[in-house]
Amino acid sequence: MKWQGFYLSDHTAALNHQNQQLNEVYVLRPQQSLAEITQLLADAYQRQQPVTIQLKTVDQNNRHWPDITTLIHGYNANDIVIDADRFIPLPEIRNVAYKKTEKL
Template identity: 25%
Template sequence: MNEREKEAEEWLRQVKKTYIDRGMMKWSGFYLSDHTAQMEEERRKRKQIFVAKSEMSLEQIGEVLEEAFSKGRVVSLQMAELNEEHVYEADLTGKVISFLENRIYLQEKKGAIQIVSIEKIRHAEIVH
């Protein structure tokens, strides 16, 4: 190994001793604005508290769902189950596109289809 290579190795050793890696901080500038907006939206939803609506009978819920289905109206559903924090989730909103046994198929505004068990619905109402 010649003198120049020894100097280069010594320089590299010194750099490795003094270099402080910033870890994940160096990547924070690479987050896309869409991703940060989505993260903020999820954070906002987690902080939001949804009040319990009046509990309806299965017969009442069935009438609302039947009307929404026959007239092509948008329905809002509050599910009976509580999340990990023991609060209600946001209502499911969309059009009832089909019934099958004790389930409905709800098409959300963005096009996603949710399969919902009628027994798990706490409250149903026609939105518009």
């Protein structure tokens, strides 16, 4: 009973991180054409270069979901495969850009 009202420090840090992500405003990048999106994704797949994907999907507060930075593991006529088993429908993609590499 004594410890029920206390959070562990790692749980508090995770909650703070989650709140920070919820309050973050994502920059809306321009809508690309399907041809442009498929060309960039095919090129990234062939080169095995990571991309940043912005989806059209919004949450219940009409905010865009965070960008996804990933390698493309495969594709077909309607979807791309990321994270080995996660499929993203091509019509759900708003923008694709090559991941910026950091200079050391």
